[in-house]
Amino acid sequence: MSAEFIAGIVVFVLAAFVGFEVIAKVPRTLHTPLMSGANAISGITIVGAVIAAATGTGVLAGILGFLAVTFAMINVIGGFLVTDRMLEMFKKIPGKR
Amino acid sequence: MSAEFIAGIVVFVLAAFVGFEVIAKVPRTLHTPLMSGANAISGITIVGAVIAAATGTGVLAGILGFLAVTFAMINVIGGFLVTDRMLEMFKKIPGKR
Amino acid sequence: MTELAYLAAGVLFIVGLKGLTSPRTARRGNRIAALGMLVAIVVVVVDLIGLDARLAWGIVIAGVIVGGGIGAFLAIRVQMTDMPQLVAAFNGFGGGASALVAAAAVVGSHAVMPTETAVTTSLSLVIGAITLTGSFIAFGKLQGIVPSRQVFPPGGQTTNAVIALGAVVAAGFGIFADSATAYWIATGLAAILGVTTVLPIGGADMPVVISLLNSFSGIAAAMAGFVIGNQALIVGGALVGAAGLILTIEMAVAMNRSIASILFSQFGGGATAEDIGTKPVNRANADDAAIALAYAERVMIVPGYGLAVAQAQHAVKDLANALEDRGIEVTYAIHPVAGRMPGHMNVLLAEADVSYDLLLDLDQANPKFSQTDVVLIVGANDVVNPSARTDEASPIYGMPILNVDDARTAIVVKRSLSPGFAGIDNPLFYEDTTLMFFADAKQALEDALAAIDAL
Amino acid sequence: MTELAYLAAGVLFIVGLKGLTSPRTARRGNRIAALGMLVAIVVVVVDLIGLDARLAWGIVIAGVIVGGGIGAFLAIRVQMTDMPQLVAAFNGFGGGASALVAAAAVVGSHAVMPTETAVTTSLSLVIGAITLTGSFIAFGKLQGIVPSRQVFPPGGQTTNAVIALGAVVAAGFGIFADSATAYWIATGLAAILGVTTVLPIGGADMPVVISLLNSFSGIAAAMAGFVIGNQALIVGGALVGAAGLILTIEMAVAMNRSIASILFSQFGGGATAEDIGTKPVNRANADDAAIALAYAERVMIVPGYGLAVAQAQHAVKDLANALEDRGIEVTYAIHPVAGRMPGHMNVLLAEADVSYDLLLDLDQANPKFSQTDVVLIVGANDVVNPSARTDEASPIYGMPILNVDDARTAIVVKRSLSPGFAGIDNPLFYEDTTLMFFADAKQALEDALAAIDAL
Amino acid sequence: MHLGIRNEQSGNERRVAATPTSVASFTDLGFVVSVETGAGIPAGFTDTAYTEAGASVVEDLRSGDSIDLLIKIAPPSESDRELMSASGVILGLVDPTANMDTLTAWGESGITSISMEMVPRTTLAQSMDVLSSQATSAGYAAVLLGVTKLPKFMPMLVTAAGTIPPANVLILGVGVAGLQAIATAKRLGAIVYAYDIRPETKEQVESLGGRFVEAETQEMEEGGYARAVDEETAEKQREALASAVKDADLIITTAQVPGRRAPRLIDRSMVEAMRPGSLIIDMAAASGGNVEGSAPDETVVVNDVTILGPTDLASRVATDSSRMFGRNVLELVKRMVVDGELTVDHEDPVVGPAIVAPISSPPEGANPSESEASE
């Protein structure tokens, strides 16, 4: 295994630990916003998509790259925006007015 | 900066986050054992000490290496043992009998 | 330096995610995470520009515009109630993107991949594909496009096991034989598996499934990070993978379900928790009640016979104290016939040493409900039954009741939908603005108090 | 693969540390962390053997035997009460070891160090040296070798600032000029700084200081890790550095002190929290009370006038309920003259609906204390004053009291050491087996309840 | 419309049928109100207060105009009849069981009699339910009577002069009065046991912190009221109650079966087993008594156990009893005033069942409640 790969594993494991620890008991009403926010973060794959799209050669790579960027971008932009909307509404308790 | 050094920083930061997150509200009675246990872990420097002692050349390096291993070993062995003793006693609430 | 910038993005993700776990910091948390994402994108662009090679920027820009546009449009246009399915859809796209990144790597690699890269590539493809299709089925179920009841593939869970095995074998072959075709087969099987696994799950369990798929999409991203050797993806992906898993477990616990029982349900499983009434109600738990109460300015408590049965007088006082400590105005509305004897509520509240000054009778309370944020109805039923006002056929028509439906939100604490002394159904329970908190009153109030303290 | 093995050690450290934060898992946690250490040591040895070079194993073995022996001897022989200072000493050795590792690197390096390595080397040296000497001063203070009161260096904190500046300048010179001598000067100044910073801190604040130095030793280890390029040191060191910092903050909060006020105290600062009485008492907080109560089998509650003043009757009932839910037997001992009128306690406990069956009077309670694990004395004073039994000169000599000192542990909840109605001091408060929980009774009981629920 | 309030004070009666507050409301409804001098004094309402509320205070109603609506808290008498206008209405505690013949006769001559006792006991009509309101007072007063007569403390007190044990109070019959008695005794710190034949009362007893005595119960009622039980059940009941009775310092019995003799819950042998100095208050003494040997308004001592049969309990809190009574009546009258006229509507679900005479529809309507109260 390459040193880079091993370093990746170390980073992966540590980041996963942070992920485990960071989520303490979450109030139920925050479950959906948290899920949505976490989902938006998983759009980090946009970085990979940009690299793939920019560096890819050939039509197939181009198509794959374009789709990857598009998909990732939907996830990122949509994800953060919708989370923000949820949380905005969340300030007001569900109900009249 | 070397790639290795940068990888080290990434690991350092993530590990520090884990350290921050892992310590939630600790009951006061556990403060001392926790401190003691954490202290024992900081004896991980034994790894560096062993490397220094084993690979060092020259009298000065030898002395430094020997001292490093000795010190680190005191920390490691003493640290874990004393923590264990504290926790053993901790099972019984301070008091008679 | 790129790596350090990515690390900064990762730290922002961590801080943001942590913020999202508490109501006070949630919105800021989300924005911090978004900032992290911006940092990561800027870094990759700057980094690529620094590469000094001919790059297909057109494709990138096109993708950003199209994807960003679609995402923004959907996020802004969506109805409040449709948000969960939208999250599912977004998640599907995310998983798909990771699979595509891995696919691009397969297409673009001209040498034989090292084993470790091959493994992560296939993982990224398989997990990404499952996420993609699984999320879309979840979206469909919630949106009503796909039937929300349990739909089993022919052969049930056995079929799923076979498909899963097939995907593993294909991926294994791809890794050892370095065969692109094998990868595509594995990816296709995984896509099918996503569909067939989610279809048999009932609509009520969808939130848990979406959360799990969210965890998957994180892992897919991390795997894609290994494939292209990018630490930002590894950090962000691992973070979401782990956090999503914990969240999934918590959600399942909150719904009183195990993840296994959700995923591998047989006929007749699932969604039992919703079956109490025939008409739908908004169910709430202690956390929901806690948030509604803790963020209110004016709270009115309406005690009824159930408070007495549960002997919850001390619990209600404790809860009120906690709210008052937060600067919330708390009063009590006592209906003349609440309980089973004249003055029943007074006896109990006096025992808990609730000040007489806080007790409002019917005439004092009714004009106040419209300025009340939350009415907490504890074991009362007949005395808050709006059919006394609205339904001429009701045996209690004409009786003055506490007009709790004037308040912004009503939280009703009782054990079930069963009727009170008068034996009649209560339309209040089915109102949009009513949250039903089914529990013994004492337990419910204690739990809500704990939840408020934890906020 | 070495790196992965180190990672495994790191994971064991994380899991172990987490275990240490809860009473149920603490012991296991410590052992898991020790296992992690074993793994790390085995890995480095195997790795070195694999190096295929002439290595000074003799030195290593000698160090291991000497160090291990001393550590084990001290840890086994130490008195319970001397443990905190021993931890301080161990910590000093750890910090010293890290500095020595960096020193060996300086001595052993023949080429010019890259800047980053130079920086981490100097950090390791400086922080390690501070830890070494600071910890030993802390040890000395607790052991009584160094005076535990505040001892200021000539010039006070200004002197410290000058020394600190000197160390920074020397280290900077070392880094830019690659000068070993400059490193040694920086290290020496840091060692002095360790002494002069800790000397002015009062004995009562030592635990916080030790914890902070513990965090330092973690950072020193991590820096040493950078110096020799070893991830095990980085992970373990960073972990302890961060965890130690959080713990330090928590400890300071628990003592009602800020870290800054502890570190940079001027004359007359510090240790005020301990000055309530002249004789020493065991102070406890809600968590301590919670642990003592939650792990008891039989608890007796002794209410007094302070319960009435604090109107803590409902709080005491709630706490008792929580204990009963855990299967603990809870009773109440009512002294005939507790409170300020005959039956004072009865009125309150009846209001809180404590069953009459649980109330013991003096004659029923006294034989039971010796089988009681914890007596919780809530705002009572005269009625539990053992001088009525033992001190013929006492104005209450001969009055029958509740013999709470027969119980294994007594927790006394009151706001201060001030006397009760009879105006006399109470020797109970200074007993070894007594924990003093200074707080308003209602608040104290509510906090203890929250702490029990959180266990 | 001329509304009359008599001075009904006599012996134990200290209540008044209308308070100044309700008089003011009657005036608003369009009534001219006359009150006899001193009618409210023992209940704490002065003549001046009535005058200020808009009533004319007169020495004797007979000296004035005839009365269209006479409100009664005591049973009606011939002298009341004489006051009435041709189609006048008598409304109040008319005690239909005892006075049916008289009222029927009056009814034939045009006088309508409305019995507050027969207002249905539904959730809807609770604001007009005098049985509930007066039973509330009676249950409260019964405990206070008992506490004052008992030479012991109710609450437990641990004192330097020894521990005073809490009193044991037993409540038999857990209707409105019984529940109020439980609450009051519990407030005072007694250990309260209670029993009723209706099984749902167990939950109600416990909701007030009382302990339910586990004896025979029966799911059988009519409109929330208990039915009479057969002698075999009654015997089993008494056996099960015996030990609770024996241990009690104070017993309050409230058991009633509408239209029947009150059930006998405690017989002589049970009384004899009690500790000397104990006390029994039989609130059902007037309708036959729950306790063997009890007599209305008399003090009977059996074997050092005192048995009281007070019938004036509600009058002991005359101010509040009168207030509640006045409010109950007001609510009913409000319902009967249509377009400024007092109208007797036999079809009204609340008023209808309460009309004793004249009867428009087939009689046998002595069943006071029908609808929901039957869980």
Place this chain on the structure above:
Amino acid sequence: MHLGIRNEQSGNERRVAATPTSVASFTDLGFVVSVETGAGIPAGFTDTAYTEAGASVVEDLRSGDSIDLLIKIAPPSESDRELMSASGVILGLVDPTANMDTLTAWGESGITSISMEMVPRTTLAQSMDVLSSQATSAGYAAVLLGVTKLPKFMPMLVTAAGTIPPANVLILGVGVAGLQAIATAKRLGAIVYAYDIRPETKEQVESLGGRFVEAETQEMEEGGYARAVDEETAEKQREALASAVKDADLIITTAQVPGRRAPRLIDRSMVEAMRPGSLIIDMAAASGGNVEGSAPDETVVVNDVTILGPTDLASRVATDSSRMFGRNVLELVKRMVVDGELTVDHEDPVVGPAIVAPISSPPEGANPSESEASE
């Protein structure tokens, strides 16, 4: 040693100086106990019970042997003197202020009189403190008396027949009786206000859920007792109390200054400002009264406000009052029995101050307490 218990029942006195339980303990201490017939009946103790406890029940103590220790709950009389042996001891509520001359005379003839009222009120001696124990009963009974006389509910009740407001109860003087009155009224659900001249009582009032009326207080006491205040302070006090008095439905006053006339806290104008139907119970009526116009054991009505001055309050819970009294006396007697002999030790810190006659040391010892109770 012959110990005598008389039948002291007369008028309002229903207590007895020893219970069967304490008689048994006296027997164990070596006393021969004689009890007059019927001594304990009104307190609930039968002659049989005394016999079973080891006493001989006699028609009249005069017909038997002379008495070495006579325990009294009522003040001593010449007929008591006649019973005594040459060096006999009379111990109990001997009312030293009123009877000093008599007792001194008896003392000169060899009879020792020990006043339970003068046992020091220290933490140590609390088990012998009859003032505390009887004040406990009196404070409790006062509230119950008030509640029974008041035609209103104590607690608030929200009912279908209107909301009944809680009663306002005001307690003036927060000693032992006052505290017990606060607790009892609070239990019954009243809103309780209280006031005392001693500032530390504020905390005590609040510890029972009462509200302290902020008026003039003074840090001035002797052994826990209040001193008399000058007329200026008293005037300020009354002004500050006026509005609390005006709003009260029930007032119970307990203020005493040992050895002095009770302070006048409520004057006529304050009474006149009260609502008609309100009630005042002046527990200090016998020592001059806290309320203008009150008289011992009489019912005075001023402007529709009733003022009672009961002196028999402790007797209203005769069983428990007697039990506590008996226990107090027993504890003191235990202290006095040395080697099986009754010994009067003038040096004893508890017994010494309680000896009224004969005086061994210089007199002026009428200051009943000295040590710690002076925070």
